[in-house]
Amino acid sequence: MVDPAVCSTGLLIGNSRWHWAEFQADRWHFDHSLPDLSRLEITPPVWAAVGPVPETPFLNTVRRLTLADVPVEGCPPWLGVDRALGAFSAWSRSIEQQLDRRAGVLLADAGTVLSLTLLDSAGGFRGGQLIPGLRMQLQAMAAGASGLDLPALDVESPSLFPRETDAAMWRGALQALVGALGEAQRQCGALIWLCGGDAARLKPELIRAGLHVRCDPDLVMKGLVDLIPMISPDPDH
Structure with a gap:
C-alpha cells in the first residue's frame, strides 16, 4: 500500500477531463471531472499531463510524473x-x-x-x-x-x-x-x-x-x- 504521507492525491490532466486519485479511509478512490483548479488548493497532487496544463502554483514541477519516470x-x-x-x-x-x-x-x-x-x-x-x-x-x-x-x-x-x-x-x-x-x-x-x-x-x-x-x-x-x-x-x- 502506498504511504499516504508521501502524497494523498494524484491527478492526470487529460485533453478534456481531469482524472483524480484520492487516498481516503485506507484506500484509493478514483473520479473524473472537468478541469477544476479549486481542488488543487486542498492537497497539491503528484500529477501527469497529456492535455493543456494551467498556470497555477499548485502544480509543482517537482511533483510531475513524466514519461521518463514510467518503468x-x-x-x-x-x-x-x-x-x-x-x-x-x-x-x-x-x-x-x-x-x-x-x-x-x-x-x-x-x-x-x-x-x-x-x-x-x-x-x-x-x-x-x-x-x-x-x-x-x-x-x-x-x-x-x-x-x-x-x-x-x-x-x-x-x-x-x-x-x-x-x-x-x-x-x-x-x-x-x-x-x-x-x-x-x-x-x-x-x-x-x-x-x-x-x-x-x-x-x-x-x-x-x-x-x-x-x-x-x-x-x-x-x-x-x-x-x-x-x-x-x-x-x-
Whole structure:
C-alpha cells in the first residue's frame, strides 16, 4: 500500500477531463471531472499531463510524473504518459495475478481515442494503434454527412442491424472498435487489458465477439498511484 504521507492525491490532466486519485479511509478512490483548479488548493497532487496544463502554483514541477519516470523499456519520446502509465499498470497486474504473458500484453484504453499499446513478453514497448473513439466517430459522422445528427447517449440497440438511424450510428461505431481490437489481438495473440471511460460499454461487446478481456476502468490512475512513492513529498528536494 502506498504511504499516504508521501502524497494523498494524484491527478492526470487529460485533453478534456481531469482524472483524480484520492487516498481516503485506507484506500484509493478514483473520479473524473472537468478541469477544476479549486481542488488543487486542498492537497497539491503528484500529477501527469497529456492535455493543456494551467498556470497555477499548485502544480509543482517537482511533483510531475513524466514519461521518463514510467518503468517501461523502449518507450519513444512522443508516447503519451497516459499510455505508458496504463501499460505499466497492466503489466504489473498481470504479474501479480500470474497471467500468461508469453505473447505480451495489449492495453486498450477506450477514451476519446481508442489507444492500443502492445508490450512484448518482457514488458517492453512494441508499438500501438490509435483509433477514433465512440464519440469521436459519432461526431465525425454528424459533422461530415448530410442528414445525420449527433445521437443521444441512450439510443444503443442490442440488434446488430438497428432500424433507427441513431442506433445504427452507435452500432456501427461500436462494431468498428470491436473489429479493430479483435483483429489486433488475433494478430499479436497478447493478453488484453481494457480501461478508459468507455470500457464498461465496450467490454460486453468484446465478450460477445469471443474475446477474453481483463477490464479495469481505472487502470491508468492505478499506475500513477503505484509511482507516487518516487516523488518527494518535499518540493524543495
